[in-house]
Amino acid sequence: MMPSMAERKLKAWQAAGIIDGATAQRIRAYEAANSRPVALWAVVGVAALAIGLGVISVVAANWDAIPGETRLALHGALLVGLALGARGPALVQDAVVFLFALLGLAFFGHLGQVYQTASPTWVALGLWLALFGPALLALGRGWLTAGLLVAGSVAVPWFRVDDPALGEALTRHGPGLIRAAAECTAPVWLLPLALWGQSTGHRRAFWGPVGQLALGYAVGAVSLLVLGGALGDWARSDPGGYGRTATLAIALILGAAGLVAAWRKRDAEGEARAAVLGLLALATLATYPLSGGAMAVGLLFLALWSGIAVATLHAGRRSLFQLAVAVIALRLIVLSFEEAGGLLASGVGLIAGGVITLAIAWAALQITRRFAPAKGGLA
Amino acid sequence: MSLPLRLIVLALPLAGLGWIWSTTRHAAQAGVEWEVPVTGYDPRDLLSGHYIRYAYVWPGQAEGEDLFATGTLCLIGHAPHIDNAYALPANVPARGCDGVVRAGSAPALRSGRVYVSEQSVNRLQAALANPRQQVMLRFRLHQGAITPITLQP
Numbered sequence: 001m002m003p004s005m006a007e008r009k010l011k012a013w014q015a016a017g018i019i020d021g022a023t024a025q026r027i028r029a030y031e032a033a034n035s036r037p038v039a040l041w042a043v044v045g046v047a048a049l050a051i052g053l054g055v056i057s058v059v060a061a062n063w064d065a066i067p068g069e070t071r072l073a074l075h076g077a078l079l080v081g082l083a084l085g086a087r088g089p090a091l092v093q094d095a096v097v098f099l100f101a102l103l104g105l106a107f108f109g110h111l112g113q114v115y116q117t118a119s120p121t122w123v124a125l126g127l128w129l130a131l132f133g134p135a136l137l138a139l140g141r142g143w144l145t146a147g148l149l150v151a152g153s154v155a156v157p158w159f160r161v162d163d164p165a166l167g168e169a170l171t172r173h174g175p176g177l178i179r180a181a182a183e184c185t186a187p188v189w190l191l192p193l194a195l196w197g198q199s200t201g202h203r204r205a206f207w208g209p210v211g212q213l214a215l216g217y218a219v220g221a222v223s224l225l226v227l228g229g230a231l232g233d234w235a236r237s238d239p240g241g242y243g244r245t246a247t248l249a250i251a252l253i254l255g256a257a258g259l260v261a262a263w264r265k266r267d268a269e270g271e272a273r274a275a276v277l278g279l280l281a282l283a284t285l286a287t288y289p290l291s292g293g294a295m296a297v298g299l300l301f302l303a304l305w306s307g308i309a310v311a312t313l314h315a316g317r318r319s320l321f322q323l324a325v326a327v328i329a330l331r332l333i334v335l336s337f338e339e340a341g342g343l344l345a346s347g348v349g350l351i352a353g354g355v356i357t358l359a360i361a362w363a364a365l366q367i368t369r370r371f372a373p374a375k376g377g378l379a
Numbered sequence: 380m381s382l383p384l385r386l387i388v389l390a391l392p393l394a395g396l397g398w399i400w401s402t403t404r405h406a407a408q409a410g411v412e413w414e415v416p417v418t419g420y421d422p423r424d425l426l427s428g429h430y431i432r433y434a435y436v437w438p439g440q441a442e443g444e445d446l447f448a449t450g451t452l453c454l455i456g457h458a459p460h461i462d463n464a465y466a467l468p469a470n471v472p473a474r475g476c477d478g479v480v481r482a483g484s485a486p487a488l489r490s491g492r493v494y495v496s497e498q499s500v501n502r503l504q505a506a507l508a509n510p511r512q513q514v515m516l517r518f519r520l521h522q523g524a525i526t527p528i529t530l531q532p
Contacts, residue, residue, distance in 0.1 A: 064496035072400065079396070083389040104392050111400060113429070113494045115407040116527045131395040135388040 233292030410521025481523030
């Protein structure tokens with residue numbers, strides 16, 4: 001049946017002389033042949049949703065009544081079903097592989113529930129990554145699987161950091177600190193892997209995000225490290241020199257990843273990527289001796305992000321350039337408030353702080369307007 | 380993506396989970412059952428998700444004695460009843476112990492957690508909050524590792 005609104009439009013277009021009677025008739029015939037029973041589909045959809053929600057709530061309400069091993073068997077059957085269904089268009093395959101890996105992770109928690117086992121979280125995460133990482137790497141087709149892979153690779157070392165059985169890296173300055181630093185930097189190596197993946201020409205929708213997320217993790221982690229440098233003099237609380245070796249290890253791993261990135265790709269974006277990794281390595285090296293000096297570490301942070309801004313310009317990445325300028329502006333604002341700490345107690349100091357904030361925001365806006373690469377530049 | 384590689388990357392996690400399930404199941408059924416009194420770990424917040432966190436009250440522990448320094452505990456008694464528990468120094472053979480807990484770290488000897496069903500959670504919470512009521516944890520001891528089974532008010 002022809003919807004009345006379309007019919008009204010057809011009559012109006014015909015009256016205005018946009019289409020003739022024969023065309024209007026052909027459109028009516030086409031719509032009649034190809035129209036979908038929307039109302040019927042809506043009813044079917046609502047019914048399917050109700051059944052699905054009903055099944056979930058029946059299972060949830062009787063969760064404890066279902067024997068543990070029956071639940072585990074159902075969980076396993078669901079995993080087998082998803083493994084069999086991991087094919088089809090890119091979006092579908094990506095979603096199915098993502099669900100497969102996520103339910104695989106849930107299986108560890110489920111085992112713990114049924115058998116009351118307790119093991120450190122990183123052990124379960126590490127086993128999961130070893131088992132499901134290859135599936136994500138080989139079958140991932142988009143952002144979902146890329147995000148899960150990078151998140152898993154980052155979570156394993158971070159959950160290992162403060163395991164008491166491994167030497168309590170962050171609370172005690174010991175060799176555990178060097179191990180933890182090296183392990184937490186390791187996910188950066190997903191970037192060279194992603195570059196290799198992209199060079200094969202297959203599954204760019206997967207490898208692209210993997211590389212971006214790995215680099216984003218490195219930028220975020222090193223930025224936090226530099227910010228942490230303002231909290232205290234690291235050398236003073238590091239008589240064994242473990243902190244110094246740990247920062248050296250981070251810088252070496254980042255630098256090596258940068259060299260591989262420079263070697264793998266020779267266009268503007270590849271150069272920018274390698275340069276950012278190099279900058280991160282240098283900033284890590286500089287943080288240790290500068291730590292404790294709020295102004296020096298603040299300037300180091302600004303230098304790092306100015307370098308990142310230049311690199312994003314070089315690569316023609318508009319939104320990343322805008323992000324870098326915003327980060328610099330925010331840090332400048334915080335720095336001005338930190339340095340004018342005593343002034344803030346007075347009304348004049350507050351006015352000055354507000355004016356400086358406005359000036360920085362205005363300058364940042366002008367810079368992004370003037371220098372930001374055009375939309376749809378190099379992607 | 381070639382078919383053999385696809386099969387391998389999909390079969391690997393399934394086979395791995397199957398193996399982990401089987402070893403977990405086997406380990407959960409092995410060992411000797413013991414009982415130890417417990418108190419609520421944090422009286423303000425007994426529940427942590429679907430788990431109840433508890434602190435062990437090892438029998439025979441003297442006031443101020445640090446049982447946990449070595450991470451190893453010697454149990455004396457007839458399973459499931461513990462008469463006495465004392466810290467076993469590192470590298471000392473467990474002679475005369477009826478059971479040995481090798482927790483690996485001190486925190487694991489102080490507290491633990493157990494999954495509780497929704498039907499029993501209110502009863503257990505009330506029991507743990509009541510100082511006059513003793514709650515017993517039944518656990519399985521296998522190769523030095525504690526696997527909690529149930530909490531009994």
